[in-house]
Amino acid sequence: EPLFLTRLGVYAVTSQDITGEKISNLRSFYLNGALLSERGLEDAFAFVYKDMYWLCLNGHAYILDGLQATQTDRSAPYSTRQYAGFYCTNIPARVLWEQDGALWFGTAEGKVCRFCTEPGALTSYSDDGAPVRACWRTPDVFGKNFYRNKTFSRFYIGLASASATGFRALARVQGLWEELLRDFATARYFSYANLTYSKFTYSNDDSPRTIGDKIRIKKVDKAGFLVENGELNEPFALDSIALEFVETGHYKGG
Incomplete structure (x- = not known):
């Protein structure tokens, strides 16, 4: 579904269950505590990679899992569902893109980085040669x-x-x-x-x-x-x- 960032969080364009009318519904409920405190939301960059919605700014990544949707209120329409959210730090991504099946990002300083995709390789569990706690x-x-x-x-x-x-x-x-x-x-x-x-x-x-x-x-x-x-x-x-x-x-x- 289409997602967009506002000063109130990440919203989706959905249809009413009965009338079919287009409305917007919040999707970043679980991340808003940190997301809405960020400076410069207008400079954020969003990208979808393998059913994951990535939103990066200020060295942080806010990730919504499109395959893990839950209803916070069972009496409400399904269109009000929320995605599982992940908050990652120390990711200085200014832009993101997909290349050869991997997720890449560029930093504000001009560096180009790639997320490892080989879970069996021990070098995948480091950050550019530094240990990850x-x-x-x-x-x-x-x-x-x-x-x-x-x-x-x-x-x-x-x-x-x-x-x-x-x-x-x-x-x-x-x-x-x-x-x-x-x-x-x-x-x-x-x-x-x-x-x-x-x-x-x-x-x-x-x-x-x-x-x-x-x-x-x-x-x-x-x-x-x-x-x-x-x-x-x-x-x-x-x-x-x-x-x-x-x-x-x-x-x-x-």
Whole structure:
């Protein structure tokens, strides 16, 4: 469907379900919090690549997935649907185009860059030779009753295996981050195509791995968790996060 940018967000031209009258409907509901705070919306550049609507300005990319449409209100017409949105940083795109099946962009300084399209190549997981920090962060976990003590006893993740991958897990307790565990070996498997002697493993198991251990976070009202990988040329595909905790007496502060 046709999309266009306004000072109120990205809109689509749609038809009323019954009358067929053309109207405009908001499509950037999930991105507007950041998008509408940008300076110079008139300088934004939009491009559609593989059913994805890319809108770039000020080093940020706002992406709408045309294949993931949801209705925010089931009683409303389908024309009011919203697309899944993605907010990306450190993408200095001034213009975008497609060439040989890949997405390219040019910067304001005249550089020409291409997004990698080879997921099996480890060099795809870097930014022009620099490492990319990828992380998943949970909201604060308050449990069923926010006013009770929590004791967290176990932490596990499901991680897609790769010839070079791993993770570091941290917890935020009383506002301070502390490392829980790290593992840069278990989820690796041997690959001739991506052989790196410093990351060598004898394992041939390329199935997803369940990795975790006991932890001890006692008598807190809440805790937040973060899993990250900031290593050069390492994919990081997190499938799931699991926690075990119990609630006991009333929280008395700390």
